[in-house]
Amino acid sequence: MDRRKALQVLGTLSVTWTFAGCRGHQYGHVIKKDAPNMVGSHDAGAEVFDPLVDEAVMKLLGRQCIPSPDQPIGQDGMPMKKTVCFVGVENKSAEEIGDFKDQLYQQIDSKILESQTFSSVSRRMVDAALFETRLRPDSLLVPSNMQLFTQVLSRQGAPIDHLLFATLTSGTTERNSSKQRDYLLTLEMTNVHDGTYDKQSAEIRKGYHKTAVGKLWNYNPLKY
């Protein structure tokens, strides 16, 4: 073995050992408002939740904005805003939504406030009322509980007209290594005065595939 050969052997072994790779720093950037959301590869993210909230809230509030005959009239002659107590988001889907839950709450709450016909109760007041009554959010629709809860809020200076619950559910269809998951956000609004109830859902379906061709194989645009 000559000198060159020996160096080749050593060099090759060293390179094999090291393969390729250098450490890099992490960078961040601000995403433009009109840029599309990143699509989660394993579970739902902004690409699912944002449109779900938009659709469900807009449709529900749009339907409810028609003034009812018994709605009190303000000093300006316009019907007074209805007060909504948004109790919370319940995640009944198959996925852990992690930090998105509080994000969903804030999104829905903000949209209620943005509407011209509804106002909402501060979350801190809702928490204080839940603390005082020691009631579970899912038990508020029991008439006696609802009465107690609304009384506590009224005493705090926040009388309410409606209770609003949001529920996230999912349905999963599997086919070999591909999966379709349907996400459904349901808003349920109950009038605390007469017990009437309204509901609005929004749905987004999403496909998950283990291979790049999975999407084409299962959702071939030429097939349908």
Next chain:
Amino acid sequence: MELQPSKILKRELARQSQHAIQRCFELLRCIVLLCIFVLPCVAGCSTHAKRLAEPRNLFYAGQMDQCREQLTKLSKSHRGDRDVAMLDLAMVDLVGGDAKQAESRLRDVRDRFEYLEQDSLTEKTLSAWTDDQMRSYAGEDYERMLVYAFLSLSNLMHDGGDAEAYSLQLNEKRAQLINAAIEKSGPEAEKAYRPVSMGDYLRGVIRESNRRDYDDAAKAYARVVEWNPEVIPFQWDLNRVRTSVHSQPGMGVIYVFALVGRGPIKVEVAEQPTSDALLIADRIVSAVGPYSLPPTLAPIKIPDIQIPAIEIDNVGVAIDQKRLGPTQCVTSVERIALDTYAANRSSIVARAVVRRVLKKASIVAAKKVAGTEGLTSFAMDAAGVAWEATESADTRCWGLLPREIQVMRIEVPAGSRNVTLHPLVRDRVSGLANTVSVHVNEGENTYVLACFPDSQTIGQIRSNR
């Protein structure tokens, strides 16, 4: 023409002196090679396990200040040990009552580990010629996960605002490590990564305490129960968040977190390469040329996980002198460390084998290049042996981890309460009890933290109130 005897003598003398000079140069080259190859490795002879022994003993003797001093010194004197020394310092801070400082240190190490997880060409090359101690330490997989669990716990002990975020990050980290392990070793690798239930438990505790997100708490507790089905109190937690409320009127909740036993450390062991590892090494070597592994290999040095003897099982809890029962294991650090390390062990052995082959090949190549024989050849062989012998296993580790993280939840009337903790071995008290007075607010959580590596508590029992 016939040469004069004096001329023959002169020529012979010249030839001999030239030969002697050549030998001198060869010896010099050997010494240089020896210096190049061996001396850097001599630095690797001392392992972290040896350097950690003293501060570890000081910690378990309860001499926190001296332990802190030693660890600080270690973090400065050995650059490669800095991060693990920081982890141990965080434990000293946490147990010593400075949870904020502990969180800060843990956050620094978490970010460093994130950065060091990436490959470095330089370090890989250097470690190929020396040993794994030349690499920056990015933490074993169990340590990378536990950093988040302790971040969450540290935060809970002083502020609590970020505890939930850390517990979510813990689950993300686990998923990331599982994906990496599956990519490397196939789908079976997932089994080694059991969840750090402490993260889920803390998330459940936090979500339950806001009285609004019982569904999240139920999901978190359900995962805890799934991985700890034998622990009945966790099933009570799950039932409570499914059907009841955080606490009854006039009551508050005390959570006792106990760091129980002495946790895993890494020690150096001589390993006869396993067939799996040899196969991997063979693949690496064969991929680049017609070279296969030598048929025989001397035992190589690799790190292994060692669990110290068990001197305590649980911690007994009494509130206002009324005994309530023992704490229950929510996370077995020992189990997680052993499982995840076992999943990566073959790769560590393989790396050591390739390094051994590389070193042997280097000596052979150097001898061929120098065309050495006799004494020089022997000297180079000796240098090679010394080179291999000075290699040390990378025993850097988070040395002050507990064996288990245990917990107990107690619903008590609001007000000042005396919490007494005593070490238990087989349900019998085996050491002195320690008491702390805590204030419990109605409808709120109070967190108590104690460290029981054996029958004596380390530091004081701490509470967030």
